[in-house]
Amino acid sequence: MKTIGRPIMWNLPHVAAVIMYSLFAVVLFIVAWGVYMRVGAYRKGRQEREDRFDNLRARLRDTFRLALGQQRVLHRKFGGLIHLCIFSAFIVLFIVTCLVALEYDFGLMILDGNFYIVFKLFAETFGALLVLGVTGALLRRILFRPEGLTKDNDDLFQLLLIGTIGVTGFLIESARIAATDPVIAPVSYVSNAIAPYLYGGMPFREILVVHRTLWWFHLLIAFGFLASLPFTKMIHMGTGTASIFLRTSRPKGALQPVPNIEEEEKPGVAAVTDFSWKQLLSADGCTKCGRCQDECPAFAAGMPLSPREVVLKTKGQMSDEIYCSLVPSAENLDRTTGMRIVPDFANGVLTPDEIWACTTCRACMQACPVMIEHIDMIVDVRRGYVAGAKIPDTVRTALRKMGDTGNPWGLPQDDRIAWAAGIDVPFAAGGKEFEYLYWVGCAGAYDPRNQKVSRAVVSLLNRAGVNYATLGLEEMCCGESARRMGEEGLFQLGMVEMVKEVFRAYNVKKVITQCPHCFNTFRNEYPQFGLNVEAVHHSVLIRDLIAAGKLSPRKANNLALAFHDSCYLGRHNDIFDAPREAIRAVPGIAINEMEKAREEGFCCGAGGGGMWVEVPGKRINHLRFDQAMRTGANAVGSACPYCLIMFDDAIKFNNLEDSVKARDVAEIVAESL
Numbered sequence: 001m002k003t004i005g006r007p008i009m010w011n012l013p014h015v016a017a018v019i020m021y022s023l024f025a026v027v028l029f030i031v032a033w034g035v036y037m038r039v040g041a042y043r044k045g046r047q048e049r050e051d052r053f054d055n056l057r058a059r060l061r062d063t064f065r066l067a068l069g070q071q072r073v074l075h076r077k078f079g080g081l082i083h084l085c086i087f088s089a090f091i092v093l094f095i096v097t098c099l100v101a102l103e104y105d106f107g108l109m110i111l112d113g114n115f116y117i118v119f120k121l122f123a124e125t126f127g128a129l130l131v132l133g134v135t136g137a138l139l140r141r142i143l144f145r146p147e148g149l150t151k152d153n154d155d156l157f158q159l160l161l162i163g164t165i166g167v168t169g170f171l172i173e174s175a176r177i178a179a180t181d182p183v184i185a186p187v188s189y190v191s192n193a194i195a196p197y198l199y200g201g202m203p204f205r206e207i208l209v210v211h212r213t214l215w216w217f218h219l220l221i222a223f224g225f226l227a228s229l230p231f232t233k234m235i236h237m238g239t240g241t242a243s244i245f246l247r248t249s250r251p252k253g254a255l256q257p258v259p260n261i262e263e264e265e266k267p268g269v270a271a272v273t274d275f276s277w278k279q280l281l282s283a284d285g286c287t288k289c290g291r292c293q294d295e296c297p298a299f300a301a302g303m304p305l306s307p308r309e310v311v312l313k314t315k316g317q318m319s320d321e322i323y324c325s326l327v328p329s330a331e332n333l334d335r336t337t338g339m340r341i342v343p344d345f346a347n348g349v350l351t352p353d354e355i356w357a358c359t360t361c362r363a364c365m366q367a368c369p370v371m372i373e374h375i376d377m378i379v380d381v382r383r384g385y386v387a388g389a390k391i392p393d394t395v396r397t398a399l400r401k402m403g404d405t406g407n408p409w410g411l412p413q414d415d416r417i418a419w420a421a422g423i424d425v426p427f428a429a430g431g432k433e434f435e436y437l438y439w440v441g442c443a444g445a446y447d448p449r450n451q452k453v454s455r456a457v458v459s460l461l462n463r464a465g466v467n468y469a470t471l472g473l474e475e476m477c478c479g480e481s482a483r484r485m486g487e488e489g490l491f492q493l494g495m496v497e498m499v500k501e502v503f504r505a506y507n508v509k510k511v512i513t514q515c516p517h518c519f520n521t522f523r524n525e526y527p528q529f530g531l532n533v534e535a536v537h538h539s540v541l542i543r544d545l546i547a548a549g550k551l552s553p554r555k556a557n558n559l560a561l562a563f564h565d566s567c568y569l570g571r572h573n574d575i576f577d578a579p580r581e582a583i584r585a586v587p588g589i590a591i592n593e594m595e596k597a598r599e600e601g602f603c604c605g606a607g608g609g610g611m612w613v614e615v616p617g618k619r620i621n622h623l624r625f626d627q628a629m630r631t632g633a634n635a636v637g638s639a640c641p642y643c644l645i646m647f648d649d650a651i652k653f654n655n656l657e658d659s660v661k662a663r664d665v666a667e668i669v670a671e672s673l
Ligand code: SF4
Pocket: 292, 295, 296, 297, 298, 299, 305, 306, 307, 357, 358, 359, 360, 361, 362, 363, 364, 365, 374, 375
């Protein structure tokens, strides 16, 4: 016998339960059919190229952190809070409903006594949070819509459905309170507060009729919402969570390799089904939140790229594959043959300009709350373009130069040591034993501006007594740009093999690079092909040499320096402090932090082949330079040759050569010794 308990199916005829469970069976059938169709669509994708089920503990931890903990969602204060209200209410109200079902169906005495009081408090509180959250989300979409948030009818409809479920829940409970005046009515503090306003003075019989009508309405809306789950954005509750769980275990800076590249007939993506099942499932988990787009430098520069659109077009094309093949719409039918037309995915649904605009900066991936791997998707499409020889002239020229001359500048191999003329540089070929190989990189070897940085690095290494050597004419391109431009074959079969051979010959164990792109390749990508060396970025080594007293910057430098984080040093490899600490060791220098710095840094525009590709839109480096100048700086500091080239270009574009300098960390420290 219950002391204080929940009257389930109060004021309803016995047949109500029969109707409810019959409807529920139909709902379950529709949900199962929807899930079956979607899983079928994912299965049309190619096999995954990496293990998505390794390291289960870390996967579960990330799933809890990002799905249940909403960690990335909460980066946006208002939007994150709204989502947290709705999401937490969903979880709690789902548990509440399950408890009611358990008691009703299995006769368990769960909702009784103090537990029932706590249960009611939770139900009221999270019901209120649901209504508040939905109201906030609707206002945010209709009245205070931030740039980047879509106002789409699917979202509005879903929000209205959820809000109606919440509101009718309160109306039903308040009707019950008005009719029965239970002892614990105050515990249902929201329903109890509104009951007198809604039902005060209403005859008992009428309250019963209203209650019963609302109950059926609430049931139909809730079941309608449940049945629609696999067909609307709400699918992200399942697919988004799965996407997080299945996230890659690769290091952040590593692209997914194409195995057996020599035999692989489809190294990239031409049709949507050339994506892997995981990529399709992840795209289906997109919440349309726009966080990726908000962070994308190419989008900010007005280029024709939005990472959200890339994902949503993939999702849309996949959905077309499922549903249009069942019921093709008129515009998807060829008028003469009556066959369904499948649009060209890579060269129609997606556009080459969109795909080539990406700098692979990783800002989108860092922001995405469901851990979609945008860079891999984009590079896979590039791989498809390269395999099908559908590439813009600028890309073709850069790749040809890399293939023909071994560097993207297209300069002769004999010029590779021009930077070292007249300075004391030890070469490995001289038979010297060395601890570190100083990998100069194509930019450090060929680009006149960066040759100065290479000389500064050598002066620091010599001064600190580091035991090192360079490869000189035996050095070649590490292949980073080629890989990110989709030329996986040239990267794997050309660059990786050549580097392996030379490194084996000299028994190289540690490599110093001044280029974060080379650094990332040595650290994160060559291990995929069995080449394991310890990669050290020059900014880290310089910082350590200063700390060890082997370098002592003394000469004051009065630069007010806006320090720019290279994406491949920072976001891809989490190195933010070392260059700053090295610069701060120089007396007199001040670092003016930009609004977008460190993890939130903004790309210079050169990565991912951006250095070589022309895409319509404003230049990303000009935007970044403007951000640096807004700090009041008279210099821009970086630790990357590509960034340096980009800032020099922006300085020239703004005619500021006499007043603003672009400096590498090695130059700043070397000038101060
Ligand atoms: S990697 Fe960077 S440039 Fe590419 S889509 Fe993402 S945010 Fe945009």
